[in-house]
Amino acid sequence: MSDAATLGFLSVVPPLLAIGLAIWSKQVYLSLFAGIWMAWTILSGWNPLAGLAASVESVVQVFADADRTMLIMLSVMIGALLTFSQYSGGMAGLIGWLTDRGLVRSRRSAGFLAWALAGVVFVESTIGPLISGAVTRPLFDRLKISREKLSYILDSMCSPKSLMLPLNTFGAYIVGLLVTQDVTAPVGLLASAVPLNFYAILAVVAALVVAVSDRDFGPMAAAQRRVREEGKVLRDGAEPLVAPEALAVPVKPGVRPAASNLVIPVVTVVSALPVLLWVTGDGNLMNGSGSVSAFWAVLLGLGAAASLYLGRGILSLAEVTDMFMKGVGALTPVGLLLVLAFAIGDACVAMGTGPYVARAAEAGLGPPLVPAALFAVAGFTAFSTGTSFGTWAIMIPIAIPMASLLDIHPGLAVAAVLGGGLFGDHSSPISDSTIVASLAASADHIDHVRTQLPYALAIAGVSLALYVAFGFALSGP
């Protein structure tokens, strides 16, 4: 094994290779695996066979961590929640209910509904977008709005929303990171960072503006034109992230659509989550275990759905099992992407990618420019590694000492790191929330990334300018 510290620029090559290949070939799985292989080949002294063996081991090792295994399991089990709610007529019932209200008649109101539904469940980052996608996708299709736009709206409401009101796993995680840096009032520091987290605020607002104004630019405008002129919600040859069978599970013949068959399981998930966070946090929501709580919340939701359908005599036990398998099977692609995303994250840690990038940026910057630099570095790191949590884990320990040493507003420094991580989480093709958004909207993953990137970059540019301005305004004596 080479010493991680001596790899230098080489440590950035594998994530760059994965991202470059993914964007060029549109083969996410193969690109990620190529990046992982490259990383472990470098680490194995340029022996590609040893690198391959180490890559396979690293994939297996992903499961050795119970939290990750639970995240992977719960992600694929959400597929079962989708098939359940469709086959039982719950989805049809809810869509019928929403349509009967006349809530959505126009493209703008459909966009707003998608935005609002995704945002309303703030206790967990991905469940809101998943529900919103399932409910609004048929509306979007009918009103001829591209799947790309849906996935953009959902993605913007995935992680950014979770930091606007961080009463969730995001908040708990960040507080945990701050505590390790001996911050005396971590919750207060996080609270002071929330209004300075420009990227999160702008991403949420931009998604709303795009949704209700129906204006697009760049690849998104091209996608919208395609839908309007040719009626194609997906590009020809696009591969939507969920197998079509799972999306189009017909309502079981003879079952009367009822919204409650969807609402009860979903409410179970949503209400179980804070309770579970409270229980796993020993009475403090903020200390709860995110993965364990979400995992159990999904399990309870599935249990509630199964009991409901069995109790109402809608489905037999055999049908419940069958739908479970079908839903989980349909989400296999997501499971695989998560495994590969974790594995490449581990490879980055092993190579010291994050510390290298941080060191490179640290050199030769004036204090007022540090918040902007932190944002840029965190953004680049998160985009390269696809993980906001991982980026924060590397960058927070760098930002806090820098802030106190260089006399920078600590809230601003923390916000810059958080925002930078969100940018990568939001826009990187290998980020799990980007994947979840593609999945919830049933969009081609690469198309989603491509159409969303101009928006994310525009917001990041504005955020960067704001950090420069605030850096000069808030720092120094």
Next chain:
Amino acid sequence: MTDYGWLSLLPPLVALGLAIKTRQVYVSLLLGTWVGWTIMSEWNPVTGLIVSVDSMVGVFSDRGRTLTILLTAMIGALITFIQHSGGVAGFMNAIAARGIATNRRSAAAMAWLIGFVIFVEANIGVFVSGPVSRPLFDRLRVSREKLAYILDSTASAKATVIPINSWGAYIIGLLSVATIDNPLRAMLLSIPLNLYAWLAIGLALFVAITDTNLGPMKTAEQRVRNEGKLLRDGAEPLVSSEVLMLPSKPGAPQRAVNLVAPVLTIVVTVLIALYLTGDGNPMNGDGSASAFYAIGTALAVAAVLYRAQGIMTFSESTEMFLKGVGGLIPIVVLLILAFVIGDTCRAIGTGDFLARAAEASLTPGVIPATLFVLAAMASFATGTSWGTWAIMMPIGLSMVELMGLDPTLVIAAVLGGGIFGDHCSPISDSTIISSMSAGTDHIDHVRTQLPYALIAGGITVGAYLILGFAL
């Protein structure tokens, strides 16, 4: 460790009883596990549930088990590959075009051989052999029942005696639970002693070549010969197997090489990988890792081969990979539950309790035969060999430990017992698939096959009694 006494029997009994009554294997195994952990959590069902779920997540913390689960899913992808590329269709055409079989005996022998030779998965040989042999059988006036019997006898039985497939990986997985230091070696050594599997395969070949018939099969054969009726009047043949098979990609050339090349790659790679991971001795090799590399290499070879012929682009290969993996989710879930109930039985001491009970009342010599009979009854009642092994293997291995028995004989007895039910139970998937592939009435198939299965089972019991006392 607390001694739970007869309570330790509850988890497997609940699982088995429910499986027999409801035919819902997953729910039954889950409930058996829950009952087990509830008992161990001082009868607190909530704690029991939490521990049960934790133990499911915990399955993945074991490298060997994770490898087994991943590779089983990848085998699904390989099967999808081979079918989509037209390899299966090409293989079938290649055999049909040879015109080898000209009489009843050679036709039956050919049906047997095709079923036996495709060992990458239990049922795929049945799928291939049925449609190829059926027209020959019909023309040569051999009953559909006989075809179904020959196919069924080679299905699961050959997958355990040539374990270069998910069956081997699964068995290794079950054996690594226990205090077996070399699961691969233990499995390989148990193969010659898996008498039921060998007898089922051998008896089917014997029947095919000698045209010997007995019992209901004799009646069926006479019906075909005298009246020319391939099916009994009023028989309802199951849907033809073509429905179940993934069709070739439209326009794909049907070339046998697209099946043969990936399969050969597996065999060659697994041997090389075993040699390398075993530091020169394949018997000490890392079984699950080697199988994982072999399947991975075969997938890569297939993808490149299909790409070179212009059959599938890499993006189609990715799609087929995910489709295949997604299709095997039920087996993945079954694997997880199997590992979990095994862990539960070990934790609660089912095997120890049974072993002590057996020690008190039985001589060690009758243990292999008893285990075989119990496993056979369980698999016949549930229709699943994998589910039966999941429950019986930990019990059998505990007995080995406690009573100082020969582990290979016990492993073989449990495996053979599971195969018995898988072979002849009317609710086993391989029995159903054989009926489909042969285009026969399912109950007719079960009825005509049972005497042969019972003969093989009877001989096996006798032999295990002798071996049990001898070893």
